[in-house]
Amino acid sequence: MRTAFDATVSDRIRSLGIRVLEGGRLSREEGLFLLNLESSADIFDLMSWANRIREHFKGNQVHLCSIVNAKAGGCSENCKFCSQSAFYQTGSPRYGFVDPEPALEAAAEAGRNNVTALGLVAAWKGLNEGPMLDEVCDRVRELKAQGNVRVDVSLGIIKNENVARRLRDAGVECYGHNLESSRRFFPEHCSTHSFEDRLETIRLLKQAGIRICSGGIIGMGETREDRCDLALELREVGASVVPINFLNPIEGTPFEKLPPVPPLEALKTIACFRFLLPRQEIMVAGGRTKNLRDLQSLVFAAGASALMVGNYLTTLNRPVEEDLQMIADLRLNPSWEHNFADQDSADPSTACHADHPCSCHSSTTPAAATATATAATAAIA
Numbered sequence: 025m026r027t028a029f030d031a032t033v034s035d036r037i038r039s040l041g042i043r044v045l046e047g048g049r050l051s052r053e054e055g056l057f058l059l060n061l062e063s064s065a066d067i068f069d070l071m072s073w074a075n076r077i078r079e080h081f082k083g084n085q086v087h088l089c090s091i092v093n094a095k096a097g098g099c100s101e102n103c104k105f106c107s108q109s110a111f112y113q114t115g116s117p118r119y120g121f122v123d124p125e126p127a128l129e130a131a132a133e134a135g136r137n138n139v140t141a142l143g144l145v146a147a148w149k150g151l152n153e154g155p156m157l158d159e160v161c162d163r164v165r166e167l168k169a170q171g172n173v174r175v176d177v178s179l180g181i182i183k184n185e186n187v188a189r190r191l192r193d194a195g196v197e198c199y200g201h202n203l204e205s206s207r208r209f210f211p212e213h214c215s216t217h218s219f220e221d222r223l224e225t226i227r228l229l230k231q232a233g234i235r236i237c238s239g240g241i242i243g244m245g246e247t248r249e250d251r252c253d254l255a256l257e258l259r260e261v262g263a264s265v266v267p268i269n270f271l272n273p274i275e276g277t278p279f280e281k282l283p284p285v286p287p288l289e290a291l292k293t294i295a296c297f298r299f300l301l302p303r304q305e306i307m308v309a310g311g312r313t314k315n316l317r318d319l320q321s322l323v324f325a326a327g328a329s330a331l332m333v334g335n336y337l338t339t340l341n342r343p344v345e346e347d348l349q350m351i352a353d354l355r356l357n358p359s360w361e362h363n364f365a366d367q368d369s370a371d372p373s374t375a376c377h378a379d380h381p382c383s384c385h386s387s388t389t390p391a392a393a394t395a396t397a398t399a400a401t402a403a404i405a
């Protein structure tokens with residue numbers, strides 16, 4: 025069956041793309057327009073603009089992250105997607121906080137693979153002051169002294185600013201704390217803590233000067249409106265890294281029977297996040313292989329700028345070598361150095377990546393930079 029070409033849709037995607045390239049923001053209604061695109065031609069059109077936006081703000085550099093399950097299983101929370109919740113029978117392993125040797129070995133391996141950051145992830149509700157915080161800080165210091173990777177942590181809810189300050193003083197630059205979904209949908213997957221608890225944790229961490237890595241999970245039964253609201257909330261809280269996970273349904277959890285996200289829907293969601301969060305590190309994380317299958321090499325063309333490599337917390341990923349080859353084939357450069365300077369420019373609305381072949385960098389005023397960005401955009405459109 026033929027589908028009629030609707031030039032107004034293509035024109036609107038283009039004009040929104042140009043606006044983002046020029047430093048403009050999308051409204052909720054515009055984000056929803058993009059998320060509701062249905063035809064594959066429109067989705068590929070959207071992706072081509074998301075790719076331009078990624079290239080404009082990020083150049084050809086991509087960042088890789090790995091995680092270590094630093095404390096596994098037996099979590100007191102009831103997140104319905106999670107195999108580590110004590111509420112569900114999943115066969116997930118259980119062990120206490122990771123010893124120095126395996127953590128150091130994981131960091132050394134991550135360094136060999138050009139990985140930017142290694143995240144220590146703990147399956148518990150949160151972290152308070154006490155001996156466990158001392159142990160976490162010790163592990164962070166040891167890894168930082170080794171110098172192979174940036175040391176990130178994901179340690180759940182924090183209710184005390186001293187905890188955030190101690191983590192920062194130990195060397196934590198970036199803290200992983202997903203919002204997981206929209207404010208509206210959050211109670212559908214967790215009732216033992218709230219969306220507000222998560223926002224408050226992010227607020228305390230930011231106050232201590234720690235960067236935020238926060239995203240969510242696609243495919244839990246949320247609507248496209250929820251996906252849009254999640255992206256807007258992440259824009260509002262100022263997340264620096266935005267991991268997009270696709271649900272990998274785990275047997276024994278309440279979400280075990282949920283269907284996978286169709287690959288084009290997954291790519292469209294990544295592209296929409298790039299439109300809504302143009303300068304953030306959009307990282308494709310868990311569930312990539314299961315949901316995207318053969319289309320996973322298109323995640324960068326859809327606007328992603330970072331990838332989680334190596335195994336996930338409780339599920340396997342494909343070998344790192346295959347991801348590195350895919351990145352090389354795409355002529356992208358896995359840079360291990362990342363200090364977020366590209367998100368801290370004096371004029372964040374117009375700054376683009378130094379490697380990007382536009383003439384923005386020779387401009388002397390923001391107005392001139394905008395004019396040259398427009399000209400460059402027109403030339404490639």
Ligand code: SF4
Pocket residue numbers: 099100101102103106107108109110146147148149180
């Ligand atoms: S808080 Fe984290 S580890 Fe615990 S159940 Fe929820 S997602 Fe799993």
